[in-house]
Amino acid sequence: ASLTPVGPLGELTDLAVKRVQVADLVAAAKFGTPQPIDDPAREQQVLDTVRTKAAQLSLDPENAARFFRAQIEANKLVQRGLYARWTEHPEEVPSRRPDLGTEVRPILDRLTTDILNELKDTEQLRKPTLRCEIHATFAERSAVVLHHLDPLHENALAEAMRPVCSK
Numbered sequence: 001a002s003l004t005p006v007g008p009l010g011e012l013t014d015l016a017v018k019r020v021q022v023a024d025l026v027a028a029a030k031f032g033t034p035q036p037i038d039d040p041a042r043e044q045q046v047l048d049t050v051r052t053k054a055a056q057l058s059l060d061p062e063n064a065a066r067f068f069r070a071q072i073e074a075n076k077l078v079q080r081g082l083y084a085r086w087t088e089h090p091e092e093v094p095s096r097r098p099d100l101g102t103e104v105r106p107i108l109d110r111l112t113t114d115i116l117n118e119l120k121d122t123e124q125l126r127k128p129t130l131r132c133e134i135h136a137t138f139a140e141r142s143a144v145v146l147h148h149l150d151p152l153h154e155n156a157l158a159e160a161m162r163p164v165c166s167k
């Protein structure tokens with residue numbers, strides 16, 4: 001059985017869901033350590049990689065970077081939400097702390113590649129049109145149901161998908 005959201009933006013939406021879900025691992029890696037949620041140097045590195053790989057795919061690098069800035073904002077939204085939750089309910093803090101550098105960021109790096117390939121595959125559709133907005137809405141709504149997203153991750157997904165039709 002496929003758990004991919006419906007329509008031509010289903011795969012891209014699915015990858016955005018995966019990225020906001022990895023935010024749980026990022027938060028688990030950082031919570032209770034001095035490592036801050038915001039890491040501007042890492043963000044710069046992610047965006048530099050995005051621009052380089054976008055150019056290799058003949059995608060507009062600035063458009064791709066805009067999409068990834070939204071992915072990063074969405075990721076931080078989840079991290080902050082989980083910090084608030086875990087501060088209030090310490091019993092919900094994950095028992096294992098994943099390693100950010102060797103375990104969590106490599107997952108994000110693979111998602112960067114996958115998302116860029118989907119941006120390429122959906123390039124024709126992703127224009128500021130009602131058609132694109134409708135497909136984005138359907139994919140988002142189905143993702144929320146398929147993945148049982150809680151309000152925190154649902155809001156983060158909405159943030160992540162905001163620039164999807166703004167080619």
Ligand SMILES: O=C(O)C(=O)C[C@]1(C(=O)O)C=C[C@@H](O)C=C1
Binds near residue numbers: 026039073075076
């Ligand atoms: O890699 C991290 O440390 C993260 O928190 C993930 C992430 C991202 O979404 O790529 C988000 C916030 C940080 O400022 C840097 C990067």
